[in-house]
Amino acid sequence: MTTDHTDRTEHTDTDRTGHDDRTRTEPPLGRDPVFDELMADVMAYAEHFGHREHIRLTWLAVHRVGMPAAIGLISEGIRHTARYAGAPQKYNATVSRAWVELVAHHAAEEGSRTFPDLVGRNPGLLDKRLLGRFYRSTTLARPEARTGWLEPDLAPFPWTQG
Structure with a gap:
C-alpha cells in the first residue's frame, strides 16, 4: 500500500x-461515511459527477440529516473530495453552503418527496449559474468566500425576506 x-x-x-x-x-481518509454512502447512491446512476449530481447529493443529505447538518456534511465531503482529486482550490465554503440552503428551502417549500419532483418543480436548481442571482462572481472568488460564509451581496435569499 x-x-x-x-x-x-x-x-x-x-x-x-x-x-x-x-x-x-x-x-x-477523514471523509464522513454518510457522505460516502450518499455519494455512492448518486454515482450508481451517473457516468460523471456534474452539477445535477451535486444537487442530488445535496438533496439526499438534506433528507437524511436535515439542513443544518447537511451544510457540514456536504461542505466537508466536497472539501475532502476536492483535496483528494488534487484540486483543493476548487472548494468554496460559501458556494457549498449556499447550494445546501437553496436545495433545502425548495425541498421544504414544495414538499418534494423525490429528486425528480424537486427539479421538476424547481428547474433553476439545475442551472449552475443560479448563485449569480444572489452573489457577484468577484464576491464568490474572494478568499473569505472560499474558507468561510459570506452573505449574498446582490439579492437576499428568498427565505430571509420578511
Whole structure:
C-alpha cells in the first residue's frame, strides 16, 4: 500500500491465480461515511459527477440529516473530495453552503418527496449559474468566500425576506 501526496491510497487486488487484475482508489481518509454512502447512491446512476449530481447529493443529505447538518456534511465531503482529486482550490465554503440552503428551502417549500419532483418543480436548481442571482462572481472568488460564509451581496435569499 502506498500513499501519494494527494492522500490517495491505492490497493492492488489479485485474482485467484495471484495475478493483479485491477487497481482501485480508496476514498480519502477523514471523509464522513454518510457522505460516502450518499455519494455512492448518486454515482450508481451517473457516468460523471456534474452539477445535477451535486444537487442530488445535496438533496439526499438534506433528507437524511436535515439542513443544518447537511451544510457540514456536504461542505466537508466536497472539501475532502476536492483535496483528494488534487484540486483543493476548487472548494468554496460559501458556494457549498449556499447550494445546501437553496436545495433545502425548495425541498421544504414544495414538499418534494423525490429528486425528480424537486427539479421538476424547481428547474433553476439545475442551472449552475443560479448563485449569480444572489452573489457577484468577484464576491464568490474572494478568499473569505472560499474558507468561510459570506452573505449574498446582490439579492437576499428568498427565505430571509420578511
